[in-house]
Amino acid sequence: MPGGDVLLRAAARLQPLVGERVEASSPNPRGLVTGVARAVDGRLLERVEAVGKHLLLHFEGGVVLRSHLRMNGRWRVRDRDGPAWRGSPWLLLRTPRHEATQWNGPVLALEARRLRRLGPDLLAPATQVDELVARARAVDPERRLGDVLVDQRVVAGIGNMWLAELLWHARVSPWLPVGEARDDELAAALGWARAAMLASVSGRRSARAVYRRTGRPCPRCRAPIRSRGLGDANRTAYWCESCQRSS
Numbered sequence: 716m717p718g719g720d721v722l723l724r725a726a727a728r729l730q731p732l733v734g735e736r737v738e739a740s741s742p743n744p745r746g747l748v749t750g751v752a753r754a755v756d757g758r759l760l761e762r763v764e765a766v767g768k769h770l771l772l773h774f775e776g777g778v779v780l781r782s783h784l785r786m787n788g789r790w791r792v793r794d795r796d797g798p799a800w801r802g803s804p805w806l807l808l809r810t811p812r813h814e815a816t817q818w819n820g821p822v823l824a825l826e827a828r829r830l831r832r833l834g835p836d837l838l839a840p841a842t843q844v845d846e847l848v849a850r851a852r853a854v855d856p857e858r859r860l861g862d863v864l865v866d867q868r869v870v871a872g873i874g875n876m877w878l879a880e881l882l883w884h885a886r887v888s889p890w891l892p893v894g895e896a897r898d899d900e901l902a903a904a905l906g907w908a909r910a911a912m913l914a915s916v917s918g919r920r921s922a923r924a925v926y927r928r929t930g931r932p933c934p935r936c937r938a939p940i941r942s943r944g945l946g947d948a949n950r951t952a953y954w955c956e957s958c959q960r961s962s
């Protein structure tokens with residue numbers, strides 16, 4: 716699942732269309748049934764932002780398009796005089812100079828009130844790490860860290876890859892109950908994730924320590940990396956049993 720950094724890059728790509736009136740269509744029938752193209756056609760695009768795992772396109776008249784990319788969704792932008800698209804995007808937005816296309820959905824909808832239930836965005840400048848620690852403290856203390864920190868109602872924007880990496884950096888296991896994690900461990904984990912995700916937005920990628928490295932040696936202690944499904948969604952957790960504490 717894409718993290719907040721993927722959404723921020725998509726928001727950045729869409730900026731050239733901001734301030735322009737768009738001509739909207741849905742070449743793909745699955746996009747057409749969402750009714751989004753009809754609702755935004757002819758409207759001025761006022762603002763594009765990434766909020767947690769959602770991309771929000773604000774059009775004039777208070778019409779807001781919400782896009783959640785899950786695993787396969789993509790936004791692409793090109794100059795209109797470039798080579799033709801191949802395939803059927805869910806949504807095509809055209810301005811005099813640019814074309815933006817949304818591929819494979821899977822969630823393309825006009826905004827309702829759902830997003831209000833999201834926690835603060837990890838990457839928003841106004842978000843304080845202390846506030847996020849307090850929100851993590853407010854959930855059932857028996858819940859595992861690897862479940863709590865990807866709960867978008869606690870903090871928005873952390874995907875499975877960043878989760879695995881941030882826990883490794885903070886030396887705590889995804890299986891540690893949140894009630895047994897110290898405040899300084901939670902703050903270090905969230906602070907590291909924020910810095911690393913912002914670095915990724917600006918194009919700097921760091922090597923992964925544990926994510927999708929099952930059986931390979933831990934970069935810190937050389938013990939083999941482990942993996943197992945965790946939480947209601949059964950996402951795969953990756954961790955080092957030797958240097959990440961679980962109790």
Ligand SMILES: [Zn+2]
Nearest residue numbers: 933936955958
């Ligand atoms: Zn280790």
